[in-house]
Amino acid sequence: MAxxxxxxxxxxxxxxxxxxxxxxxxxxxRKLFPHVSVDTIKCVVAQECQRRMKCSHGRLTSSETIEVMYNRYTNSILMGEEPGILLRLSDEVGLTPALLARSIVERHYQRQDKSKPAKLLVSTLMKNTALIDDRDLAFESYLCLLEDDEYGPIAEATKQSLGYEYEVRLRMELEKSQITFLHEDHLRAKGYDKTPDIKLEIPVAIDGxxxxxxxxxxxxGDDEVHRGYLKDQLYSYWNRFGPGLVIYWFGFVEDLEKIHQNRIILIREKLPTNMVLMEQNPPVFIPTEAYPIDGS
Structure with missing residues (x-):
């Protein structure tokens, strides 16, 4: 699978x-793109959803819009509609289930002067919907969290766990290859502020x-994602440590390396098996030109 x-x-x-x-x-x-890895498809869908929400969230969660949706929700409860009311409303308006549920919960706890409840209260209720004082809203919100792969406490915990899982996988593969390294915690203990996940104690060569x-x-890794990481992280690693490797475990768009021009940052979808260990005490990398961290 590609x-x-x-x-x-x-x-x-x-x-x-x-x-x-x-x-x-x-x-x-999966049926339309059978040659593409399902993990890649899931990741592309997730990233595109997040971009769409950034553009439309403000419009879809305005006070007027939420008031209309809250009234529709309460009317549906009064009419005895089957559970999944907020899920169906989410499909209709284009707001993800967890974001819609949070907005409805905020409206439910709205103060008499129409001011919003404290964010801490809403966050606590979304983490434990059993604390919501309305039984129907508690269940509807819970269903929304279960169905949302991008937003909400369940989705966030899953993403964090997945990121850590692949960091551990990388460390295990390096140890199996008998490559010595320092990981992020070691580097921070040494006083580095921005640190890559892995700093090789002895450099390796990949494809020369x-x-x-x-x-x-x-x-x-697509163009937008990679440019964001270049600005926020990768160029600072390059300036400090020299050439490096980024592994996008769920794939990337081909020719992404061309963005870097003469700054060498390799991109792969897994740890290469053709790594060649360099001799000890290699020459120290010194950039030939000074580049600002933002890559401009």
Whole structure:
């Protein structure tokens, strides 16, 4: 199954994602793109959903819009509709289930002067919906959290666990290859502020290119994602440690390395098996030019 996608395949995948409803998109995409890894499809869908929510969240959660949806919800409860009211409303309006549930809970706890409840209260209720004082709303919110793969405490815990899982996998594979390294916790203990996941104590060569550090990303690397990481993290690693490697475990768009121009940062979807251990006491990397961290 492919994880490295051509630009045309990735563009076609995104176009299809935009035409499908929020839930159950992965099953449809698996049939339409049988050659693409299901993990890659899931990741592309998740990232595109997050981008869409950033653009439309403000509009979909305005006071007027939430008031209309809250009234529809309460009317549906009074009419005795079957559970899943908020899920069906989520499909209709285009707001993810967890974000919709949070907005409805905020409206439910709205003060008499129409001011919103404290964010800490709402966050606590979303983490434990059993604390919501309305039985129907508690159950409806719980269903929303279960169905949302991108937002809410369940989704966030899953993402954090997945990221750590792949960091541990990377460490285990390096140890199996008998490559010595320092991980992020070691580097922070030494006083580094921005640190890659792995700093190799002895550099290795991959496809003829020496690398000094490795960054693990349990997601799909497209142009927008990668440029963001370059600005926030990767260029600072390059300035400090020299050339490195980024692993996008769920794949990436081909030719992504061309963004770096003459700054060498390799991109792979797994740890290469053709690593060549360099001799000890290698030459110290000194950048030939000074680059600002933001890559400009």
């Amino acid at each position: 994880r490295v996608l051509s630009k045309s395949t990735y563009s076609s995948l995104l176009d299809t994602v935009h035409k499908l409803p929020y839930r159950n998109r992965v099953q449809t995409l 290119q020496v690398i000094n550090w490795i960054e693990s990303k349990a997601l799909f």
